[in-house]
Amino acid sequence: xxxxxxxxxxxxxxxxxxxxxxxxxxxxxxxxxxxxxxxxxxxxxxxxxxxxxxxxxxxxxxxxxxxxxxxxxxxxxxxxxxxxxxxxxxxxxxxxxxxxxxxxxxxxxxx
Numbered sequence: 853x854x855x856x857x858x859x860x861x862x863x864x865x866x867x868x869x870x871x872x873x874x875x876x877x878x879x880x881x882x883x884x885x886x887x888x889x890x891x892x893x894x895x896x897x898x899x900x901x902x903x904x905x906x907x908x909x910x911x912x913x914x915x916x917x918x919x920x921x922x923x924x925x926x927x928x929x930x931x932x933x934x935x936x937x938x939x940x941x942x943x944x945x946x947x948x949x950x951x952x953x954x955x956x957x958x959x960x961x962x963x
Contacts (some may be wrong), residue, residue, distance in 0.1 A: 853907075856922040860905065871922075872900040882915060893935045897942055907933070909939030910945075919947065 861868040874889055883890040883898065892898050893908070897920075900907040907922040920938040925931065 853919050853922060860922070864904065866907045867902050870894075870963075871900065871905050871907065871943065874902065875907075878917060883917070884908070895939045897935065897938045899935070900934050906934065908935065908941075910938070910942045912945075914950075918942075 857868065857872075862945055865936060874884070877884065878890075883900070885927070888901065896908050897908055900909065904925050905922060906925055907919055909917050909919045912918050920941040921934070923931075923934045945950070
């Protein structure tokens with residue numbers, strides 16, 4: 853996520869500022885109920901949205917928000933792949949948590 857935010861800040865500071873404000877709001881008050889800013893995409897996965905940027909996330913214990921990754925809005929097929937990736941990350945996260953394994957964060961694309 854950090855790499856994504858760093859790159860976004862360098863390439864589109866306006867979208868970076870909008871997403872940062874959305875994340876800050878959510879940290880204090882929970883995700884917005886406005887579907888233009890936060891949308892469920894299935895299997896307990898959601899996406900934060902700005903005009904050009906999406907961040908996939910899900911809940912863990914209580915209201916802990918786990919962000920899986922961010923991407924730029926693109927074609928519907930590409931967005932479907934991103935959402936499928938977020939669902940896979942969520943499944944793996946809870947499988948690892950269930951067996952008591954230490955959950956290791958990885959960069960996107962790493963196996």
